[in-house]
Amino acid sequence: MLFRMLPRQPLLRALAEPSGSTAARETALIGRSILLVEDEMIVALDLQIALENAGAKVLGPMVRIADAHAAVQDGTNPVQGAILDVTLNGDDVFPVADTLFERGIPFVLHTGQDDAAALTERFHGMPICAKPCLSRTVLQELGALLI
Amino acid sequence: MARRDATGSATLIAEHRHEIRNLFAVILGLVSVSGRGRTDGQGVMRDIHSRVQALSHAYQASQDQPEAGSVGLGDVLFAVLAPRRAGSRPIDLTGAPVDVPVDAAAPLALIMNELANNAASHGTLSAPKGRIDVSWTCVGSEISVRWQEFGGPCVQSDTEDTTSAVLIRHAAQQLQGHLSREWNSAGLCATLHFPMRQP
Numbered sequence: 001m002l003f004r005m006l007p008r009q010p011l012l013r014a015l016a017e018p019s020g021s022t023a024a025r026e027t028a029l030i031g032r033s034i035l036l037v038e039d040e041m042i043v044a045l046d047l048q049i050a051l052e053n054a055g056a057k058v059l060g061p062m063v064r065i066a067d068a069h070a071a072v073q074d075g076t077n078p079v080q081g082a083i084l085d086v087t088l089n090g091d092d093v094f095p096v097a098d099t100l101f102e103r104g105i106p107f108v109l110h111t112g113q114d115d116a117a118a119l120t121e122r123f124h125g126m127p128i129c130a131k132p133c134l135s136r137t138v139l140q141e142l143g144a145l146l147i
Numbered sequence: 148m149a150r151r152d153a154t155g156s157a158t159l160i161a162e163h164r165h166e167i168r169n170l171f172a173v174i175l176g177l178v179s180v181s182g183r184g185r186t187d188g189q190g191v192m193r194d195i196h197s198r199v200q201a202l203s204h205a206y207q208a209s210q211d212q213p214e215a216g217s218v219g220l221g222d223v224l225f226a227v228l229a230p231r232r233a234g235s236r237p238i239d240l241t242g243a244p245v246d247v248p249v250d251a252a253a254p255l256a257l258i259m260n261e262l263a264n265n266a267a268s269h270g271t272l273s274a275p276k277g278r279i280d281v282s283w284t285c286v287g288s289e290i291s292v293r294w295q296e297f298g299g300p301c302v303q304s305d306t307e308d309t310t311s312a313v314l315i316r317h318a319a320q321q322l323q324g325h326l327s328r329e330w331n332s333a334g335l336c337a338t339l340h341f342p343m344r345q346p
Contacts, residue, residue: 040169041254041321045313046176049183063321087165112168114161132171135179
């Protein structure tokens, strides 16, 4: 029953393999300020530790849209990339993603919904990681955008 | 009418899928967090088991509530800690009924589980006559959960697992609170403070 309920995974990986070598994608995160927006504590913690181990400076984890938005607007510590959970305590992260997108700041959309097609259309060029997804994979996708 | 029912059930199915995906994401994250930097496979496995069980017990406690959206603090603590009581080394729970939002159950469960793990590996539950009193109070808008060990080592342990400390810190932040620790003559006394939010 559990597995019959699981949706089919979109074939995103086949369509868009991240660019650059694995090593280049990992070193691309060194010294970068990365906004982390994720309300699920364990998932946020895993991503935070992975980002810190990759040498990134983590802004967050943010669990509220308003806090994430404030971090993006804050000029003292410019966001250079982001990992955005699409659904945050029932609210969608689009206001934050729209601002980043307008400013050309790259981000990865981390989603637990069946919304990959709509996300691709709205945020063209930004990778989508369907949950559950290894933190390493999310970082590789983000790193590829920062090379 | 039929169409409205179909829309409703499609929404329910979408929510259900979202929850299952999130649950898998949490388990995946828990495995990564527990295993990072460790080489002792058996120890990592024990940690993962206990953390998944703690989350599962907290989930069960939240399902058993009459009102959706909130859960009894004592019910969460009991669900997580009752399986950790072992014969002559009891864990006593005392406190007046107080409800917390259901999303507080998981961080509370993880904190209690880490304290119990630490007590079992180098705290009072490793001593032959050790015991633990867990009590909570709600004063004004602040909840305090006090974890007092008796009959265990009275000195600060420097063997504490760093993953455990990181998990506790983040879980407490999730509750917008913090955990303070001191070692008194009886053993470890840890107090978790967090603000009361409306369920």
